[in-house]
Amino acid sequence: MPGRNSKLPERSLNQQSLADFKVGVDNVIFSVDTAQNRLLVLLVMRQQQPFINSWSLPGTLVRQGESLEDAAYRIMSEKIRVNNLYLEQLYTFGGPKRDPREDCDSYGVRYLSVSYFALVRFEEAELIADGVTGIAWYPVKDVPLLAFDHNEILTYGHRRLKNKLEYSPVAFDVLPDMFTLNDLYQLYTTVLGENFSDYSNFRSRLLKLGFLSDTGVKVSRGAGRPASLYRFDADAFAPFKNKPLVFI
Template identity: 75%
Template sequence: MTESNTNRVNTKVLADFKVGVDNVIFSVDTKQNRLLVLLSKRKEEPFQGYWGLPGTLVRQGESLEQAAYRILAEKIRVKNLYLEQLYTFAGPNRDPRESPHSFGVRYLSVSYFALVRFEEAELIPEPSNNITWYMIEKVPQLAFDHHQILQYGYQRLRNKLEYSPIAFEVLPELFTLSDLYQFYETILGNNFSDYSNFRNRLLKLGFLLDMGIKVTRGAGRPASLYRFDPVAFAPLKDKPMVFI
């Protein structure tokens, strides 16, 4: 059989996939103005000793979302978090265990991104969990295509903050506008918006309720506590809008 005939036959062979889930877990440290990502050091080949995103192969009878939550529960304890499916990375030869000259197992990754607050996310101290937080600007070389997955997740996070209320799923139920501004600033950078414009825009949208409670922090003036009102936000949910 000629090479051209071989290629023609090979294109009809169905791929045999193993499905993995990789989590891009971001934490927001507003006290030190740091955006962090959780990395796990691999204990086996391929890429033994490299840092990578916490991941797993999907188990029998387990949904993708269940696998994503399982990884979260094995790595951190946290009360408030946001989790969303990110993208499927399935290019051929993305995993060294695949052979370009055979028709063995292909490995695809369905990625998720999660958002938590650093101060309430507790790493689970188990010997098998070699995990740590890395500042987003200081991430080392990662295993597989995890750097690409991380960058995709980082861009999705920044975009979501601009048009959706994901911050309120991570913040405490009651917060000041300064707390909210610092949360956005940590992720988007110091020059993302003037505080006065940020404050006025969000209050005009009408889904932040002033609870009539004042708190004093440091030497500044007392600040009002607010709560996100999902009922007031519901009519705006499907409308094009920009938070900031």
């Protein structure tokens, strides 16, 4: 066992140089098509090397003087028009060789990806196709092999989205101001899977929690009985913040 004053091996900067980084932002933009019960992610077709003509997450390199969040919002605004969205930083992906351009750069530049994930209202989201030959919503379960490590980023984002539904009111950021309990249930089942809770238990537990207020307005959809429209009460939800919801 080394003595107390033993020195650990040291490497000088000449032996192991510091990495030089370029920083990019990649967005995992989710939406829920409740009409067809599909969780969707926005993909774009790359127009340049590397991975030309491959699907990828919308991304960009960060510009001089630009914050990471500003870059994330910029790439969102270039691909999609939407009024209501939920956006937060996801994770930093920076493993060696995650980007083929590292091998082409004589200076050994590494490419970091600071990823963000967003959740937007499907009915209100307008895709921007100006100068883009490929941009589309893809069902998450049918996503092809993506450029770079974007399948890994997508998987991480999907896991975060599921976790957010368990302890945050993120679902209400993308629902209309007034919604039925079935609208809410369809959103949860689309993201979490149909086995997370049956509707009767979901409805009973949710109403007992007390953070939904009945507007007194009813809406008719199909041949069934009119359904009540509810609003989300943020103040009433405060005691449940950061706590797993029991009906999940």
